[in-house]
Amino acid sequence: MSAPLTEVSDRRQGRSPAKPPSILVTGASLPEVRWAALSLALFLAGWVSQLLGAPPAIWWALLLACYVAGGWEPALAGLRALREKTLDVDLLMIVAAIAAASIGQVFDGALLIVIFATSGSLEAIVTQRTADSVSSLLNLAPERAALLAGDGSTSVVDTSALVPGNRILVRPGERVGADGRVIEGTSEVDQQAITGESIPVVRSMGDDVLSGTVNGTGALTVEVTRPASESVVARIVAMVAEASETKAKTQLFIEKVEQRYSIGVVVATLLVFTIPLMFGEGFEAALLRAITFMIVASPCAVVLSTMPPLLAALATAGRNGVLVKTATVMEGLGRTSLVAFDKTGTLTEGDPEVAHITPAHGYDASDVLRMAGAVERYSEHPLGRAIVRAATERSLELPPVDAFRATPGMGVSGELDGSTVTVERSTQQRDRVGTSVDLHIDRQFIGTILLVDTVRPAASRAVAAVTEVTGASPILLTGDNAVTAEHVAAATGVTDVRSELLPDGKARIVQELETAGERVMVVGDGVNDAPALASATTGVAMGGHGADLALDSADVVIVRDELDTIPKLIRISRRAHRYVVANLIIAATFITVLIAWDLVGTLPLPLAVAGHEGSTVIVALNGLRLLSQRKWDA
Template identity: 60%
Template sequence: MSSSLTAPPRDVAAHTLSQPRRSAQVWSVLAMAEVRWAALATALFLGGMVAQAAGAPSAVWWTLYLACYVTGGWEPALSGLQALRERTLDVDILMIVAAILAVTIGQVFDGALLVVIFSTSGALEAFVTRRTADSVRALLDLAPERACRVGTDGDEEVVETAALAVGDIVVVRPGERVGADGEVVEGLSDVDQASITGEPLPVTKGVGDEVFAGSLNGTGALRIAVNREATDSVVARIVAMVEEASETKAKTQLFIEKVEQRYSIGVVVATLALFFIPLALGHAFEPTLLRAMTFMIVASPCAVVLATMPPLLSTIANAGRHGVLVKSAVALERFREVDLVAFDKTGTLTLGTPRVAEVEVLDLGAISTETLLSFAAAAERPSEHPLASAVVAAAQERGVAIPHATDFSSTPGRGVTATVEGRHVWVGSPAILDEVAGRRDVGDARLLVSELEEVGRTAVVVVVDHSPAGVLGLADQVRPGAREAVAAFTELTGRTPVLLTGDNERAARRLAEEVGITDVRAGLLPDEKVEAVRTLQEQGRRVMLVGDGVNDAPAMAAAELGVAMGRHGSDLALETADAVVVRDELGTLPKVIGLSRRAHGLVKANLAFAATVITVLVLWDILWVLPLPLGVAGHEGSTMVVGLNGLRLLRRAAWARADRGLRT
């Protein structure tokens, strides 16, 4: 029976979440297919250009251009036809009709260019976008599929975690994941619940303490009374919150997408009117058709599409080059709207790994700082606890020799003991001072512990030969550049960022003081982080939340913009986020905000120029007679101007000055 527990086959969530996993895989395949078709269309277009410039027979480059039409235009054409079937009209069908009309008047190059532009922008969007609803599949690795339930007769049986009921008693052995939310009724252990609360270190859990499904048990055995149904566990609520918030955000569209249907309908209606009304009045067929075709070409939104997408896609590419993956143009638009930044603590503003910040010796005459650290490191070296690794690393960094330890033993929630150079060494939590009560230095040790904890340190007591010898102060390491990033965000948004963390109040405030944050909200569970974000939104703030863990995902989905740390971010956070800081460099985010604002300004300038050219050409064609070659030249010329203007944001110089003088 124990073997089943130590090697469970799969997680129970796989039964209920397998469909999102398959959906995500299909979506990825489709996205890559779009990229391949767009790449082929571009290659055929470039081949046609080379053949035409080299003076090859017209049949050669015409064939290449027409092949470009097929490979790059079939998907927009299919999308447009599906829209027509649903009695809507979008820009896809309008662009395809415009491209076909360009062929009928001999402008095959212009039509092929239009197809390449359209298919490439669509492929890039598909490549960088993932449906955030599919991100719940990352939770498959949290809750185990089975648990060991204790029956009324005391016998143990392995059951599906979904079958656990409130009041059931389950046994969680060392190294296993907790199968259900509940309360410890027997045992003592260190439980790693970072995936739920974001706390950087395992938390000692004893009788009466609450534990969460998906948290990882340490070295002790626990008996837990289930106090929530599987469908109401913290993990299940995270799934629900991510899905709900993601569905709400998915309704957001680019401005151009909001107006494209009305614009397309207007162009089609106007084209038909320009064709049928003159015919009804007795005008000749061919000149009337040519005028209507000219109108559709000059009124087609090529320049409008290029006014919008190249600046946004150039910005996305520039940000990607500097380590920030922005998943869509919609997400990039949200960057410019951000007026308040909220940070998670552990793994975001900090590295998520503890370090020894202080080594305090109680009696320097009896033992030196180096000796205290060497004894502590020797005793901790056999341990797998994160604090043990930090103590050993501190000794190594300071060049302190670590002697060999014997008689090692570990007690959950208390610490480790060992014999080092013939002396009995005990390293553990401040609770071990109760075991040496009455010793001369216990009061001094308690005072040191209090002082360290007051400034947000985790205190570790070192007892040598049953007498307190010193206290180590451990702290999470502040991420390099965090303070500078906070200052940059303050300058860009006009507001100091907010800290939202599941860690304790003292540790949170210590970190906030180091990086320059004044608004601290600590001890938050995932649903409380969501509530904090919504409270800020109700105050009129547009929030960007930067985090890395499963516990951050619901709040990231609820915020206007969610950003995940790439190197150590959980799968759920990475998939839920609108953007990912690939190299965990927080200093890149203010630049993306600045670059997004510059892109928005460029889009507005492009739209104004494109709209002016289209208006002039359309009025010319309606009020007078616009020669087709002149109409095509004006239309394509404006298209190229706004396209090249948008590509300016690809330059390194654009990134270098992205966040200068852009305070809201």
């Protein structure tokens, strides 16, 4: 029903777009939702009026109005499809609904209209939100940059106008305006939004920096190496949009067969009408038989065979802190054959914490933490905040410090009781698993503090459960260094590690796995994970601290960041699939028996409606059994 999210023809043909990809918003979400809501309201009003014994003219008028509100758009879409020489279930449902009304069964037809109108509006909402979230990613890259001239003067220009060879000045606290290389200055750059690294990295002459990353306290002169249209941010936009468009073509089982089913029902209805006429049956009798056939052959029960189990599974997952965005996603979750985890903020907490303190002779750990915390109290650096937090948790009193100074890429210092206290990155980093900082007083070494990104308590348990349910050990995809990645993998039980990956690298690995036949679920939380989330069969975002783009690009959001829900989600999807298969068998049996009765004998219209609606009720109630909490915990 929905329009494509982006125009990606240039990229598919191997050409780079002239500008960052634009998002084509359909503009249909709000109107579709309004029409669906109006259709549902009119249906409920007509139903209540009928139950209360209102004159038939009133509830007939309300139900016919429901037809118009919810049916005009699928009818129009169906007619457009006919012009393209295709036939879909939407048009068939409209014809069946009108046929039902023509023989007095207006309520049955209105119910059919409401089901399809609601389904279409939900699809439109999801499509619109995805388009909006991809558009918002462009806000990562600043619109302006300070262009350096040969004489050292600066002028503010649009970042879209920057070309390789230009030099820009990035002041403290600003976002880097383009992918480039540092030619002057030293600073710490926060790259978490792009690479997933939890701790800012030092960047100095010769180091690469990425568009959209945040500069720390130093000034950097950067030589542009890529135009805006080829920056990492622009590539993320293109990958997310293209992957989203591709995934939008995934359909539920019933939708995959709708063309054949629709054609079959139409052809069969015409035959049921014309053949008796050819053998001398009266026109009205033949028409009544054909209309009855259309009603009993209409796929109401088939549609409800699929939706109630999936919607019940969605509701049960929601009660347990997991938002599954569509029924299509819930159906596909059970086919997951391999899970790929991001590291920072997914298997780990995403924030550095003090892991170990090594004091010099004559000092203890509390002395080191107290003095380091006193100086770092004035710092906004993540390492400094972690040190202060650790000191506060241990109820250490932090003395006041004078003359606080922060040196870009090095550390901080201040005056404490007449002495200069310095906290700086260790020059002899012994353990790349974390980051070490050294404490000095008047250049005398006092101790070392090791800070690490801690592994989530449930991570190893979740990895083991995922391995059991999928039959394959998960893989780890991270932008962090190999040593840190291997440490986290060892702590969680992951055996396949892919490290030092940019966003396109993660997406490429996922696409290769998908091409090889795997149904990949990617679990992540950052902007850097968005292309992989969108490229995978299923993208799962950690909702506690997840970036907006990751949350909107993902198919599933784990609201409470509980990794234990992942294997449960796969299991309940598989249960829902079994319920769908059972419902389809029930629905097919009813339809077959009723059709045979109508063709061989004379199926009374009330019995046809009762059988049709009875099968609908049975499959709906069967699917709703998945609302039980036991189905989630089992």
